[in-house]
Amino acid sequence: MPSIWLNGESREVGEGATVLDLLSEMGRHPRTVAVERNGEILPRGRYEATVLREGDRLEVVGFVSGG
Numbered sequence: 001m002p003s004i005w006l007n008g009e010s011r012e013v014g015e016g017a018t019v020l021d022l023l024s025e026m027g028r029h030p031r032t033v034a035v036e037r038n039g040e041i042l043p044r045g046r047y048e049a050t051v052l053r054e055g056d057r058l059e060v061v062g063f064v065s066g067g
Contacts, residue, residue, distance in 0.1 A: 002054040013052050020047040026060070034061045 001012045006022070013022060019042060023030055035042045036059040042050060052058075 002052060002056075004052055004055065005057040007059055017052050018048055019050045019052065019058070022052065022058070023047065023060070028060065028062065032063050034063070035059070036061075 001015060002017075003010055003012050005011070019035055019037070020030060023033065023035075030044055030047050035047065037050065038057055
């Protein structure tokens with residue numbers, strides 16, 4: 001199982017897991033988060049096609065509404 005870094009913490013993911021799979025596992029809807037992968041913002045349209053690799057560093061940030 002590949003090991004990635006998610007928001008600064010080590011986490012194992014399934015072989016072939018995508019960013020969309022990870023968000024689903026986290027209980028997060030893709031429209032409510034921004035994902036940075038290895039220092040670059042990942043376009044939402046690529047979440048499903050982006051396979052997580054050993055050592056990837058992801059930051060997942062949720063949007064907050066209100067004021």
